[in-house]
Amino acid sequence: MELNSIKPADGAKHAKRRVGRGIGSGLGKTAGRGHKGQKSRSGGYHKVGFEGGQMPLQRRLPKRGFKSQSLKFNGEVTLTALSALGLAEVDVAALKNAGLVGQLVKFVKVIKSGEIATAVKLNGIGATAGAKAAIEAAGGSIA
Template sequence: MFLNTIQSAEGATHSSRRVGRGIGSGLGKTGGRGHKGQKSRSGGFHKVGFEGGQMPLQRRLPKRGFKSLTYALNAEVCLSELALVAVDEIDVLALKQAGLIAANAQNVKVIASGKISKAVTLKGIKVTKGAKVAIEAAGGKVEE
């Protein structure tokens, strides 16, 4: 099989409709465009959502919500995931190398989800109150 020999399955393609070719075709005279009006004319079109001059729906409805541009730069790490890091002194680079956070992450926060038994030292990483208590209880410390 070669790319130039590939064909569509039988019945998958249909010949295009030939409009304006006489009464017998069923699509003669107006050619399926109806009578008069902008849509019946050649070149007669308007942009998507145009309502004939009436205020369009997307402008009648209120603007809502917000999409943060820094959303992708923030990352969360669970307490239980800290045990997966091989080194005891954990920073953002160590978490990236362990594959726990995305490569483009800049702001990292440890949340109190799961348990930690290994003593680790966190550097340059934000920590929730509950996570800080758990880390210090396991013999680790948090340096910000």
């Protein structure tokens, strides 16, 4: 193989459409642009979402909702998941290693869903009022 004999694979390249080159090409005269109007002219087009002066859809519909970007740093753990973990002392790093919260999470809160029977000490983890009562009833503590 020589540099002068290299060529692309068959079917990899196709000829560019040559518009406005006579009636025999099938794309002569108006060159596939139809007759008159803004879209037939060079440089003539409109911005995305423009509806000819009618109030555009994105402006007709009401503004709705908001999703806080700080929520990705918050995590929740249930009492059931905490008891299944089987650790005496639990912190955010332990929950990340167990896969109970995401790697981006900075603040974790225990919620009262299920039950806990073993004593667990929480370090740097919050808890709802009901979860706190259940953990302390089982002999655990929240630091």
